[in-house]
Amino acid sequence: NAGVTQTPKFQVLKTGQSMTLQCAQDMNHNSMYWYRQDPGMGLRLIYYSASEGTTDKGEVPNGYNVSRLNKREFSLRLESAAPSQTSVYFCASMLIEGGEETQYFGPGTRLLVL
Amino acid sequence: EDQVTQSPEALRLQEGESSSLNCSYTVSGLRGLFWYRQDPGKGPEFLFTLYSAGEEKEKERLKATLTKKESFLHITAPKPEDSATYLCAVSADRGSTLGRLYFGRGTQLTVWP
Secondary structure, three states: OOOEEEEOOEEEEOOOOOEEEEEEEOOOOOEEEEEEEOOOOOOEEEEEEOOOOOOEEOOOOOOEEEEEOOOOEEEEEEOOOOHHHOEEEEEEEEEEEOOEEEEEEOOOEEEEEO | OOEEEEEOOEEEEEOOOOEEEEEEEEOOOEEEEEEEEEOOOOOOEEEEEEOOOOOEEEEOOEEEEEOOOEEEEEEOOOOHHHOEEEEEEEEEOOHHHOOOEEEOOOEEEEEEO
16 A cells, blocks of 8 residues: 555745645545645644545635545645745545544645745 | 644653653544654654543553643653654544644654664
């Protein structure tokens, strides 16, 4: 199992450009999440998808859109990138088994917006 | 408002010097408290989930405990390879927001030989 994979690993954008961050999991998890991590702040939830076909806003959704393409894939789109979106983006998926919850994270995408 | 506060922000230990990291939380309807380890340039790595006050879980040199207001991550006889940032997060029991985690800022642990 590869777990949670993210592409690309690094990206530099100019203000106003668009891009899509890709995330896939091979663990057959129902729930998937997008977080951003900024220096001096905790991870903050952008969007999440409790199951295939559903998506909901998290704490900081402005400037982002998501698509739950199928059970495996959950993409994050920046339509018009801004310097404030410079961050490290993490995708996660969650396993619920026997009353235990575990959220697994991908390796991250480091985004710089100039 | 749900909040998670971790202390200290940074901790330096000599190899073998045991210590504890603290995570205090205010959340309405705690569903679970999570501990993660994060190495530089990597994604968070799951360590533990705790669900009720009094619960304890162990993994190698790490032991996590939970009370109604806080959690501790005890590190016994740490080694340099334990150096990392340790993250605490909570989830609240609110139906459709299943799995939504609120994170603290982390404790950066450095263990020197």
